Amino acid sequence: MALAAALAVLVIFGGVITSLLIGSMPAFKAFxxxxxxxxxxxxxxxxxxxxxxxxxTLVTSIIAMLIALPVxxxxxxxxxxxxxxxxxxxxxxxxxxxxxxxSIIYGIWGLFVFAPWFQEHVEGPTIDGLANVPVLxxxxxxxxxxxxxxxxxxxxxxxxxxxxxxxxxxxxxTVPSVLKEASYGLGATSWEVMWKVCLPFCQTGVxxxxxxxxxxxxxxxxxxxxxxxxxxxxxxxxFAPGTSISATIxxxxxxxxxxxxxxxxxxxxxxxxxxxFIVLAAAQLMLKRMERSKGKV
Amino acid sequence: MNQALYFxxxxxxxxFIVLSMGAALxxxxxxxxxxxxxxKNGFAAMSPTLFTQPTPPPGSAGGLSxxxxxxxxxxxxxxxxxxxxxxxxxxxxxxxxxxxxxAFVVRFVNDILLSAPSIITGLFIYEIIxxxxxxxxxxxxxxxxxxxxxxxxxxxxxxxxxxxxxxLREAAAALGAPKNFVIKSVTWKAARxxxxxxxxxxxxxxxxxxAPLLFTALGNTQPSLxxxxxxxxxxxxxxxxxxxxxxxxxxxxxxxxxxxxxxVLGLSVIARLLENQKRT
Numbered sequence: 034m035a036l037a038a039a040l041a042v043l044v045i046f047g048g049v050i051t052s053l054l055i056g057s058m059p060a061f062k063a064f065x066x067x068x069x070x071x072x073x074x075x076x077x078x079x080x081x082x083x084x085x086x087x088x089x090t091l092v093t094s095i096i097a098m099l100i101a102l103p104v105x106x107x108x109x110x111x112x113x114x115x116x117x118x119x120x121x122x123x124x125x126x127x128x129x130x131x132x133x134x135x136s137i138i139y140g141i142w143g144l145f146v147f148a149p150w151f152q153e154h155v156e157g158p159t160i161d162g163l164a165n166v167p168v169l170x171x172x173x174x175x176x177x178x179x180x181x182x183x184x185x186x187x188x189x190x191x192x193x194x195x196x197x198x199x200x201x202x203x204x205x206x207t208v209p210s211v212l213k214e215a216s217y218g219l220g221a222t223s224w225e226v227m228w229k230v231c232l233p234f235c236q237t238g239v240x241x242x243x244x245x246x247x248x249x250x251x252x253x254x255x256x257x258x259x260x261x262x263x264x265x266x267x268x269x270x271x272f273a274p275g276t277s278i279s280a281t282i283x284x285x286x287x288x289x290x291x292x293x294x295x296x297x298x299x300x301x302x303x304x305x306x307x308x309x310f311i312v313l314a315a316a317q318l319m320l321k322r323m324e325r326s327k328g329k330v
Numbered sequence: 331m332n333q334a335l336y337f338x339x340x341x342x343x344x345x346f347i348v349l350s351m352g353a354a355l356x357x358x359x360x361x362x363x364x365x366x367x368x369x370k371n372g373f374a375a376m377s378p379t380l381f382t383q384p385t386p387p388p389g390s391a392g393g394l395s396x397x398x399x400x401x402x403x404x405x406x407x408x409x410x411x412x413x414x415x416x417x418x419x420x421x422x423x424x425x426x427x428x429x430x431x432x433a434f435v436v437r438f439v440n441d442i443l444l445s446a447p448s449i450i451t452g453l454f455i456y457e458i459i460x461x462x463x464x465x466x467x468x469x470x471x472x473x474x475x476x477x478x479x480x481x482x483x484x485x486x487x488x489x490x491x492x493x494x495x496x497x498l499r500e501a502a503a504a505l506g507a508p509k510n511f512v513i514k515s516v517t518w519k520a521a522r523x524x525x526x527x528x529x530x531x532x533x534x535x536x537x538x539x540x541a542p543l544l545f546t547a548l549g550n551t552q553p554s555l556x557x558x559x560x561x562x563x564x565x566x567x568x569x570x571x572x573x574x575x576x577x578x579x580x581x582x583x584x585x586x587x588x589x590x591x592x593x594v595l596g597l598s599v600i601a602r603l604l605e606n607q608k609r610t
Contacts, residue, residue, distance in 0.1 A: 038418030052457035107353025135538020224346035252447025254541040
């Protein structure tokens with residue numbers, strides 16, 4: 034009975050892969066590997082390509098990681114070493130609350146509250162300020178829409194922040210206090226103890242946690258769908274509307290009119306699953322390694 | 331020379347402390363920003379009709395009663411289906427094959443499923459159920475949610491069972507109890523609070539899930555409670571209403587958003603209390 038249930042977990046996993054493979058066969062037959070590099074997205078002519086969606090997924094996740102990684106680690110450091118004891122629990126719980134908020138709430142908040150605010154107070158001034166700077170001018174150019182690739186990345190960063198800080202906090206707590214005390218005894222400052230002793234000690238764990246968060250960011254659907262703008266093109270500006278794999282599927286799946294359309298969307302899903310699988314598997318292996326080495330010091 | 335080095339190190343240290351405080355503040359500000367907007371707009375939408383009337387066509391008054399009912403029914407079925415599978419699989423990992431090869435694989439796959447994108451779950455159930463049955467249905471929605479419940483319950487069950495001291499198992503076995511009896515009446519009982527916590531967390535997780543419902547349960551503007559037909563759910567209604575151009579639909583979406591967040595955060599708090607109670 035217990036064995037059967039354990040096998041059921043494997044069957045679900047296998048079923049997911051098989052069903053996605055079967056579902057995406059027609060699209061694969063029609064477009065081959067060109068699907069990955071084509072920018073076409075034309076339901077009326079039954080011609081589909083995945084590049085804009087892949088681009089959007091990767092860029093939003095990179096933006097999210099660039100913001101969330103330093104901030105998440107900062108929060109973890111603050112909570113383990115610097116925060117006054119009575120404040121530690123409430124602040125820790127508050128940060129965890131961010132992880133508890135469902136993604137659709139981030140979406141509706143992003144669309145109605147954050148995007149208009151961001152459009153007026155950040156995008157406008159940035160676009161004006163950087164208009165004549167060579168590379169940045171293009172990257173942050175165009176019209177201030179409020180919604181777009183950058184907004185999606187920013188909201189993703191808030192969503193994955195608690196994951197990074199939770200994992201970092203856990204691994205920072207595995208640093209033996211003898212190590213820290215010895216460094217302080219040699220006259221090191223808090224910064225030096227953290228940067229040169231603690232973080233190198235739990236490097237693998239932090240990277241594993243970051244990969245776990247990246248896996249979440251890649252597959253996040255609802256929050257991104259609300260604010261990314263759903264435009265099937267690769268714009269030079271990060272403020273311009275784009276799309277991502279998950280947003281494309283969520284928006285268009287029920288409206289897909291031809292079998293090839295549906296199949297293309299399922300192939301997108303398969304791509305997403307493969308990408309996240311690789312990232313998550315790497316994360317698991319790193320965290321496992323961290324766990325095993327814990328006992329040895 | 332030494333003085334300069336000393337000041338440089340102190341400066342680096344102060345910068346570092348200020349930056350990490352800033353990071354914590356950054357997180358807290360977003361939380362305040364989101365919850366503030368949610369409470370403001372959500373309470374403005376609260377009224378008795380929100381719970382008593384079904385979703386309206388644009389321009390007329392209504393509530394979310396059918397969506398609330400749909401969400402509750404689908405979550406219930408998902409938990410009823412998912413919990414036993416998760417419980418037994420977790421038990422297998424903790425009690426029967428702790429270090430086996432199969433257990434390693436199951437654990438690995440389970441952790442992947444735990445954080446795999448939920449929209450993939452929707453596609454999976456669409457392929458194997460919706461296509462076969464030929465129409466969207468509440469049952470399909472429930473099953474896609476069950477697929478999300480299982481890995482959460484597996485993980486917490488295994489963790490909680492591992493916390494049960496081996497002495498308890500050995501004592502029971504020494505009294506002549508067979509293994510299945512030991513598990514049923516000793517280890518499960520000892521880990522009960524923890525396992526319930528896991529189920530609560532799973533419910534919290536699925537009550538906000540939208541992506542898998544979009545192409546399994548689809549949603550229904552009619553106040554239908556037929557699980558064999560497309561059925562409305564709170565998250566899907568929020569998605570549809572928030573992206574519509576109608577002001578009164580937006581208000582309803584905010585109301586629904588507050589309801590969901592309240593439910594999820596409430597469940598998490600109860601789960602946390604249970605967990606703490608277990609520890610002391």
